[in-house]
Amino acid sequence: MNQVQENRRTHAQGDPTVRVEALTVQFGDFAALQDLTLSAYPGEVVGVIGPNGAGKSTLVNAMTGMTPPAAGRIEMDGNQLLRQGPASRARRGMIRTFQTAQVFDSLSVERNLMLGRRRPGRRQAANGRSSEREVPVSLRHLLGRRGEQIGGGQRKMTELHRALAAEPRLLLLDEPVAGVPVADRKVVRQLLRQHVDQVGTTVLLIEHDMEFISGICDWLYVMAAGAVISQGPWDFVSNDPVVLEAYLGGF
Numbered sequence: 001m002n003q004v005q006e007n008r009r010t011h012a013q014g015d016p017t018v019r020v021e022a023l024t025v026q027f028g029d030f031a032a033l034q035d036l037t038l039s040a041y042p043g044e045v046v047g048v049i050g051p052n053g054a055g056k057s058t059l060v061n062a063m064t065g066m067t068p069p070a071a072g073r074i075e076m077d078g079n080q081l082l083r084q085g086p087a088s089r090a091r092r093g094m095i096r097t098f099q100t101a102q103v104f105d106s107l108s109v110e111r112n113l114m115l116g117r118r119r120p121g122r123r124q125a126a127n128g129r130s131s132e133r134e135v136p137v138s139l140r141h142l143l144g145r146r147g148e149q150i151g152g153g154q155r156k157m158t159e160l161h162r163a164l165a166a167e168p169r170l171l172l173l174d175e176p177v178a179g180v181p182v183a184d185r186k187v188v189r190q191l192l193r194q195h196v197d198q199v200g201t202t203v204l205l206i207e208h209d210m211e212f213i214s215g216i217c218d219w220l221y222v223m224a225a226g227a228v229i230s231q232g233p234w235d236f237v238s239n240d241p242v243v244l245e246a247y248l249g250g251f
């Protein structure tokens, strides 16, 4: 075990919430993921970064069951997931958000938020109005508006809060602050950190905003061409020559 992996042991204790092992995804002859292995532990925010086309969204799609892998394993809390569909994974507490926020256009923001609380398997029953904790200040004035009446950043915030209201065991976020105004990104960061620390959710997120990434992630995997090329805390990966080459090599 090298020094970087040793460092992770100080905060990532016990068994991983999710473990992806030797995962390969093929689109015809093209391998979008090749033999990819990673894990995320309870209460940990794990970032997956890498240049465009590295395979980040494909990874999330494979984890949620939307894209079937050609080989490998995906385990959540020690259970092999590959034969389970997206709904069954959601019942286990795996919730995701999308690059383009998925909000129910015909429902109010408040109804959208309440839907998160209806996740099967969620500890509390879904009834009553959204609690103070579940409605962020930035959305309170929008509760009565329909999904189709709010802007892109507000849709992202609504989707994120609906996901948090589901109290996921594992939250997969695909570019959570893309399209979110810079001023609100700090709010998202604080909200996620608070949720992780209080509820113990494991977060795995894809994001291109390095300021956001460096401020929230406990551990990072860097991907290029479908494989993990580096991993470690931000200070390590941001100075890793292999990572700099992967990003700069494209220019």
Ligand SMILES: Nc1ncnc2c1ncn2[C@@H]1O[C@H](COP(=O)(O)OP(=O)(O)OP(=O)(O)O)[C@@H](O)[C@H]1O
Residues within 6 Å of the ligand: 027, 032, 050, 051, 052, 053, 054, 055, 056, 057, 058, 059
């Ligand atoms: N359904 C598909 N059929 C064929 N090729 C695909 C499909 N989905 C993704 N790819 C290819 O797989 C590779 C990885 O794509 P993916 O969207 O996972 O990358 P990404 O790292 O998420 O990129 P970005 O940062 O731009 O979102 C790309 O070369 C992409 O063109």
